[in-house]
Amino acid sequence: MKTIDAAPILASLAQPTRLDIFRALVVAGPAGLPAGALADALGVAPAALSFHLKELRFAQLVDSEQQGRYVIYRARFDTMNALLSFLTENCCAAASESSVNAACCPPAAQKKSRRAS
């Protein structure tokens, strides 16, 4: 992933309602949630919800499937993982230098540090 790909994904998460929507879908897992359930859970007007879901879909953070008269939305873990990888790409080496055992370091790179007390 490159900056130019990551920026719109970040932008689509950078809005409180959308971030809540995405997180609710992450918690819902593979089963996903119908649009209406999200609207109820988050107290968002239908038109606004639809607008935000469209943004998230465009960013490939969610996908949707029509099921009867409901539209089921699901979080796209593949996209989120790619984004997280991008964000943590150069983080570990630098964090190590400043003696931070960073959450951004992949497991293999975790320093065998003095245990936190």
Next chain:
Amino acid sequence: MKTIDAAPILASLAQPTRLDIFRALVVAGPAGLPAGALADALGVAPAALSFHLKELRFAQLVDSEQQGRYVIYRARFDTMNALLSFLTENCCAAASESSVNAACCPPAAQKKSRRAS
């Protein structure tokens, strides 16, 4: 961290120039970089750079220190780590359900999966 805290941090990363600035500072590590070096490296006009650095500082993703006539900027790993933790909070359980060995899972939760070929 909560949605309302994370959204402005994400917003400040959700702009290609700022994302590049932040990444350059991550790579630079604890030594940081003067504003001018960033301007040169990224080809950004001084006023624009200053605007973006201000946004990043407001989001607590960077801090700055005057050194002679230069202003040195540094990435704030603490903020980035808090953001990454927030983003991965509910990711692992859900990702596991969908048989994704997610980058978003903390080490302890990584599934003992069939090795990738």
Next chain:
DNA sequence: TTAATATTTCAATAACAATTGAAATATGAA
């Protein structure tokens, strides 16, 4: 078919974000 529910689209408005060039401020060097 008609009515009810779920979701999306549309148009209008309001708020916000990014870029520009010029001017201001701050520091260090001559």
Next chain:
DNA sequence: TTCATATTTCAATTGTTATTGAAATATTAA
């Protein structure tokens, strides 16, 4: 002090994003 370099601020402009209510579309139930 005067000049040069580094950075920030300002005002104007432009473009983008979010919210609203109303209307349109799609599916199911009566």
